[in-house]
Amino acid sequence: MPTVHLSVVIITYNEEQNIGRCLEALYDVAEDVVVVDSFSTDRTVAICQQHGVRVVQHAFEGYVAQKNFATTQAQHDFVLQLDADEVLTEELRASIRHAKQHWQHAGYTLTRLTNYCGTWVRHGGWYPDRKLRLYDRRLGEWQGVLLHERFELVSGQSVGTLSGDLLHYSYHSVEQHVSQLNRFTSIAADELWLRGRRKVNLFHLLLKPWWRFLHGYFFRLGFLDGFAGLSIAVISALGVFLKFAKLKFTRSEKAIGEEK
Structure with a gap:
């Protein structure tokens, strides 16, 4: 398969403390970045506009519905879904670029490393927190009820793995x-x-x-x-x-x- 074009989709609500850091790590990864915002009342939208990314306003209807809607707003079928408080490491960016050039699976999982009150947490069941975040949107959808949403591929599809951590800046206090x-x-x-x-x-x-x-x-x-x-x-x-x-x-x- 030739090199694929990638869209990054992010859902936000009042994420002015996080969104800039997230967007800055996408400069060499994606051809398209879209932020689906739930009518934030802080500077979230302004920061997104400063970074030159598309912003779509959409009322929040639950995590599953919001992420499925955000996926439909991507310009390309190959999608990387991120949360505003997540940041790609250099190793993970390189792995994503390699996957784009040699796409072989319906989706790819990555490991998420969480920062809790200034400490990187590597135990207690918090790491490796493996998530399927890079996917061909034509081969699955976000599923769940109200919490614990996940992207589910249709039966029989193969899943690859990415190297490098996704840094998750969770709780500050x-x-x-x-x-x-x-x-x-x-x-x-x-x-x-x-x-x-x-x-x-x-x-x-x-x-x-x-x-x-x-x-x-x-x-x-x-x-x-x-x-x-x-x-x-x-x-x-x-x-x-x-x-x-x-x-x-x-x-x-x-x-x-x-x-x-």
């Missing part, structure tokens, strides 16, 4: 992590409800959070990441509790509404 956790656990509780989950017991509220902590901090060696590893393990365990607590109590209002 514990406060930010907890705030995000509160929002995501509400969405996760809604997703469980949509999947038909109704019953919550002490196993979900006590044992599953403890298992999440033990698994991440000890079995997956999270303690090797120092305070960052401890913080991640504790907050992750809290997240499990909150998800099921919200499903049991807050989402019980849905059941009352359905009975009426």
